[in-house]
Amino acid sequence: MIPLRASHVVFYAAVVTLTVTVAVACGFWFIRQQVLTGNDFLLDAESKEILARVAQITPPVAAGKLEAALREHTEVDEALFYFQVHNPAGKVLFRSPNLGAGVLTDLTGGPDKRTLSLPSLGLLRIAEYHPPMVDVQIAMSLRNFQSVNDRFIYVFLLGVPLIAVLSIGFGMALRKSTLKPVRLMQATARRISANNLGERIDVPPGGDDMTALARLLNEMIERLEKSFNHAKRFTADVSHELMTPLSVIRLHTEKLLNDPDLPVKYHHSVEEQLQATLHLSQTLERLLTLAKADSSALPLKLETHSTTDFMGQFAEDAQLLAESRGLHVVLLQNDGSLATFDQGCVRQVLFNLLSNALRFSPPKGTITIFSKRIDGEWTVEVWDEGQGVPPNRLNDIFERFVQITPRSEPGSGAGLGLAICKSLVELHRGRISAHNRIGRSGLVVVYSMPLNTQIA
Amino acid sequence: MKVLLVEDDRKIGQFVKKGLEEVSYATVWARTGKEAHEAMAESQFDVIILDVGLPDGNGLQLLTKWREKSLTTSVLILSARHEVDDKIAGLNLGADDYLTKPFSFGELLARLRSLTRRQTGQKKTVLEHRGVQINLLTREVSLDGTPVLLTQREFALLEFFLRNPTRVLTRTQISEKIWDCHFDMETNLVDVYVAKLRGKLRRTNEAEPLFQSVRGVGYKFA
Numbered sequence: 001m002i003p004l005r006a007s008h009v010v011f012y013a014a015v016v017t018l019t020v021t022v023a024v025a026c027g028f029w030f031i032r033q034q035v036l037t038g039n040d041f042l043l044d045a046e047s048k049e050i051l052a053r054v055a056q057i058t059p060p061v062a063a064g065k066l067e068a069a070l071r072e073h074t075e076v077d078e079a080l081f082y083f084q085v086h087n088p089a090g091k092v093l094f095r096s097p098n099l100g101a102g103v104l105t106d107l108t109g110g111p112d113k114r115t116l117s118l119p120s121l122g123l124l125r126i127a128e129y130h131p132p133m134v135d136v137q138i139a140m141s142l143r144n145f146q147s148v149n150d151r152f153i154y155v156f157l158l159g160v161p162l163i164a165v166l167s168i169g170f171g172m173a174l175r176k177s178t179l180k181p182v183r184l185m186q187a188t189a190r191r192i193s194a195n196n197l198g199e200r201i202d203v204p205p206g207g208d209d210m211t212a213l214a215r216l217l218n219e220m221i222e223r224l225e226k227s228f229n230h231a232k233r234f235t236a237d238v239s240h241e242l243m244t245p246l247s248v249i250r251l252h253t254e255k256l257l258n259d260p261d262l263p264v265k266y267h268h269s270v271e272e273q274l275q276a277t278l279h280l281s282q283t284l285e286r287l288l289t290l291a292k293a294d295s296s297a298l299p300l301k302l303e304t305h306s307t308t309d310f311m312g313q314f315a316e317d318a319q320l321l322a323e324s325r326g327l328h329v330v331l332l333q334n335d336g337s338l339a340t341f342d343q344g345c346v347r348q349v350l351f352n353l354l355s356n357a358l359r360f361s362p363p364k365g366t367i368t369i370f371s372k373r374i375d376g377e378w379t380v381e382v383w384d385e386g387q388g389v390p391p392n393r394l395n396d397i398f399e400r401f402v403q404i405t406p407r408s409e410p411g412s413g414a415g416l417g418l419a420i421c422k423s424l425v426e427l428h429r430g431r432i433s434a435h436n437r438i439g440r441s442g443l444v445v446v447y448s449m450p451l452n453t454q455i456a
Numbered sequence: 457m458k459v460l461l462v463e464d465d466r467k468i469g470q471f472v473k474k475g476l477e478e479v480s481y482a483t484v485w486a487r488t489g490k491e492a493h494e495a496m497a498e499s500q501f502d503v504i505i506l507d508v509g510l511p512d513g514n515g516l517q518l519l520t521k522w523r524e525k526s527l528t529t530s531v532l533i534l535s536a537r538h539e540v541d542d543k544i545a546g547l548n549l550g551a552d553d554y555l556t557k558p559f560s561f562g563e564l565l566a567r568l569r570s571l572t573r574r575q576t577g578q579k580k581t582v583l584e585h586r587g588v589q590i591n592l593l594t595r596e597v598s599l600d601g602t603p604v605l606l607t608q609r610e611f612a613l614l615e616f617f618l619r620n621p622t623r624v625l626t627r628t629q630i631s632e633k634i635w636d637c638h639f640d641m642e643t644n645l646v647d648v649y650v651a652k653l654r655g656k657l658r659r660t661n662e663a664e665p666l667f668q669s670v671r672g673v674g675y676k677f678a
Binding site: 313351 | 468472536537559
């Protein structure tokens with residue numbers, strides 16, 4: 001299994017450490033068993049000699065007779081074995097001198113071979129044999145084995161954490177190298193936007209899952225590219241095919257208007273014709289902008305600007321426009337911050353909102369613009385003092401070709417202004433909404449966008 | 457003054473060619489990229505009007521080719537806005553100006569005139585016309601010697617007028633220059649600013665305003 005996430009690495013390290021621990025513990029247990037089996041074999045071999053000598057003693061068996069029978073033999077083997085003989089009542093009849101003060105534990109009642117630790121003798125393997133009349137005990141020191149055992153446990157206790165650390169480190173390295181192609185894919189995928197859909201993710205060599213994933217992503221980007229290009233070509237074709245004849249109409253109409261020979265009675269008609277032509281091309285222009293925004297084929301020019309400066313400049317223009325109609329504009333903004341956005345687009349949104357507010361304001365009305373930073377977002381509110389919008393239609397006003405006021409009103413657009421605002425705000429990963437003022441008539445349009453718009 | 461008009465649409469071509477000839481611009485009309493190429497080989501032009509959508513390829517490709525051959529003739533791109541991704545795309549390729557369809561002939565003429573005179577670089581720090589003087593370094597403005605206070609935008613607008621005296625500046629030219637706006641602002645912002653500037657630079661005894669409006673096109677600082 002290839003570890004991918006950090007939790008996988010921990011799991012992997014735990015498995016490795018546990019496996020190593022179990023393997024080493026099993027190995028140790030096996031060695032211990034081998035040592036004991038070997039010792040028992042030696043004890044049994046030794047016991048045959050001892051028991052033979054004990055058997056030659058004529059009963060009753062007493063300390064003196066045992067001494068005579070065993071002394072010489074036990075002295076020869078004292079480097080390896082301890083000996084002790086006691087009668088069934090537990091009274092010690094013979095002890096080899098190397099036992100010193102130590103007394104071998106009576107094993108009567110339990111298994112005949114046991115591993116015991118005695119205070120003065122250390123770890124011992126004791127075997128007990130039962131010839132007639134007496135119990136013979138032979139023991140071997142496990143001191144050497146004990147020291148190997150202690151060292152082993154010491155190394156083992158140090159080794160396990162080391163293995164854990166090493167396996168985590170190794171897991172991390174493995175994870176990094178495994179994820180490298182994924183990281184490269186991420187970087188490329190993040191870089192790809194409407195502007196550079198021609199780019200592709202490098203397909204890593206080898207026929208593994210990563211290669212398949214890269215191919216899959218590339219196919220997806222290709223489909224996106226096709227649909228983007230389709231949208232772009234469509235708007236380009238529509239633009240060319242419709243704007244060219246519109247140019248002809250406009251050129252001729254303007255020529256007629258400038259012709260001194262044009263009879264006065266036709267003046268009005270020709271003027272109307274020119275206005276309609278301009279209105280038509282403006283509407284077409286907006287529809288194409290919307291079509292492009294819909295397919296994300298409208299590239300944003302993202303730059304970082306100070307919102308205070310940007311809004312200040314806009315307010316200057318807004319105030320002049322308002323003054324020329326006898327209205328007022330007030331800009332209120334809290335501490336300025338830097339935001340990343342397409343200046344042209346946001347300015348277009350603001351001018352659209354302003355022109356609506358100007359159109360619906362009563363004489364001498366005030367338009368209030370708030371610009372504030374809330375929770376990593378830049379929020380702008382435009383408050384007017386007009387009639388507002390019926391509550392059930394508040395959401396409709398951002399739809400295309402929706403108009404609340406009669407279409408004949410001078411200066412009214414085709415009902416695309418707010419739809420464009422919505423598209424442009426959404427391109428910035430923001431949102432727009434409207435509500436009526438409370439306590440007095442008027443409409444509030446609010447839009448928010450992240451301070452750092454990142455286009456995936 | 458010699459103009460090469462590259463336009464595939466017969467009606468627009470005819471109209472523009474005739475209009476330009478009426479104001480005595482010698483005009484050669486090429487209907488395809490190939491024809492344009494041949495015309496360029498035969499004679500020298502002062503300015504080229506280049507339509508983007510041509511039957512045998514994209515006008516922008518033509519422009520790229522010319523600029524690669526270090527051709528310095530001024531080029532005005534003529535196209536519908538959504539035909540090229542951005543106005544900037546055209547300008548990046550080395551176009552000198554850009555006009556979107558549907559255009560007015562007055563606008564086209566005004567821009568052609570700016571283009572042909574653009575070469576004469578003005579590096580003066582003080583500009584003056586009809587008693588209005590601005591200092592580009594100190595940003596001081598005066599009317600017949602009397603100081604006048606202008607906002608940043610008003611100053612930029614006045615500077616634009618003073619750099620192009622006696623020439624018609626169209627509303628789109630002004631909004632592009634002063635507001636860097638490539639969309640329809642849906643407002644009469646340009647007119648409002650010109651009116652404001654007129655108010656600040658008015659002489660009491662003068663009947664005619666400083667900036668004359670040119671019907672349907674824009675303004676002129678005559």
